[in-house]
Every structure is written in C-alpha cells, then in structure tokens.
Amino acid sequence: MVQNKEGTDVKRRGRPRAYDPAAALAQARDAFWRHGYSGTSLDEISAATGMNRPSLSAAFGDKRAIYLAALRDYWVAKFATMDRALDAERLQDALLGVYDASLSLYFTEADGARGCFVVGTAVTESVDDHEIREIAKAGFNTLDAKFADRFRLAQHAGEIAREADVEALALLATATLHTLAVRSRAGTPCEELRRLARKAVAMICR
Numbered sequence: 001m002v003q004n005k006e007g008t009d010v011k012r013r014g015r016p017r018a019y020d021p022a023a024a025l026a027q028a029r030d031a032f033w034r035h036g037y038s039g040t041s042l043d044e045i046s047a048a049t050g051m052n053r054p055s056l057s058a059a060f061g062d063k064r065a066i067y068l069a070a071l072r073d074y075w076v077a078k079f080a081t082m083d084r085a086l087d088a089e090r091l092q093d094a095l096l097g098v099y100d101a102s103l104s105l106y107f108t109e110a111d112g113a114r115g116c117f118v119v120g121t122a123v124t125e126s127v128d129d130h131e132i133r134e135i136a137k138a139g140f141n142t143l144d145a146k147f148a149d150r151f152r153l154a155q156h157a158g159e160i161a162r163e164a165d166v167e168a169l170a171l172l173a174t175a176t177l178h179t180l181a182v183r184s185r186a187g188t189p190c191e192e193l194r195r196l197a198r199k200a201v202a203m204i205c206r
Helices: 002-014 021-035 042-049 053-060 063-086 091-106 117-125 130-156 166-185 190-205
Strands: none
Touching: 021 042, 021 053, 021 063, 021 117, 042 053, 042 063, 053 063, 063 091, 063 117, 063 130, 091 130, 091 166, 091 190, 117 130, 117 166, 130 166, 166 190
C-alpha cells in the first residue's frame, strides 16, 4: 500500500501542466493588445489562451493580475530586443535597429497595425490605476536610460560631439518611438514610418 501511494505521488508530481504559461500569457497579452484592457473580457482571454476561467484564475489570478503580468512581460521582451539592437557598432545602425525592431512589433500579419502595447493599453488605464502608471513610467524611464547609455558610448567613440546633451538626445530617441507607436495605430503605413525613423536618426546623429 505504501509503495502504491508513493508511486501515485511521484506520478502526480511529475505530471506536466496542460498549458504553457509563457505561451498563455502571450496569448492573453495579444487579446489585450487588440481590444485594450477595458474592452477585453475574461471570456475573450479564455478563448485566446484555450484555458477555462477557473484555470486562468488558478494560473494568473483575476483579469487585472493577468494584464499586469502581460505588461511586465512586454517590457522584459522590449528591453531584450532593444539591447540587441543597441549593441550595433555604429550609433546610426543601433538606433535604426531599435526602430525597425519596434515597427515589427507594431505591425503584424495577424493584427495589422496594432501599435505599442504600453501606449495602446497602459496609458489610458494609468489615469486611474496607480500600479499600471508606475509600471509604464518605469518602463519609459528605462528606455530613456538605455538610449542615454548608448549615446555616451557614441561620445567616447567620437560619433557625436563631446558637449552633446545625451539625456536630451535620449528623450528625443524615446519620443521618436512614441511617435512611431501612435502613428502606426492611427493608420500610417509601415514604410512611411521607416522613412520617418531614418529622418529622426539623421537629425539625432548629425
């Protein structure tokens, strides 16, 4: 009897989950991305993830908890992509890499022009939700800091003037990201936004 119980316990502990948490969170994020936080119901999240509501609750919590997890996960992915782009040897290539990578997120075959997840969903909710506001604010500050660090490297390499205000340049670089995000959601074609990004980079790097 003891052996049977132990065997059953081992089998139970070793049983794989019926869902992939990372994939489910990405699917929930995409549902929010399409319809916004307020416009997305738990039933829609359930349909997107293939998980019933009790399973969603057990895995992630309520709708707000799912959204907060998706928002934090988006920033993690965004920063990782940004770091890879900023690692380019030339400043101009690094900035263009960030903008090209962002546009690939803002435009998809499945959803068309969906813009930035944070700008499209968190900004409206941040008015009344302190935690969402703080997550969005911290993410934007991190964008500024990453750009500023890259501009300092460019200064040391002689790509931009020693007297250049790297914090101001970082704000301009981040503002360009915001412009691409908003205009993509408003219907500006991707190629037009690529041209806009190239003009912005030329101005920043001159």
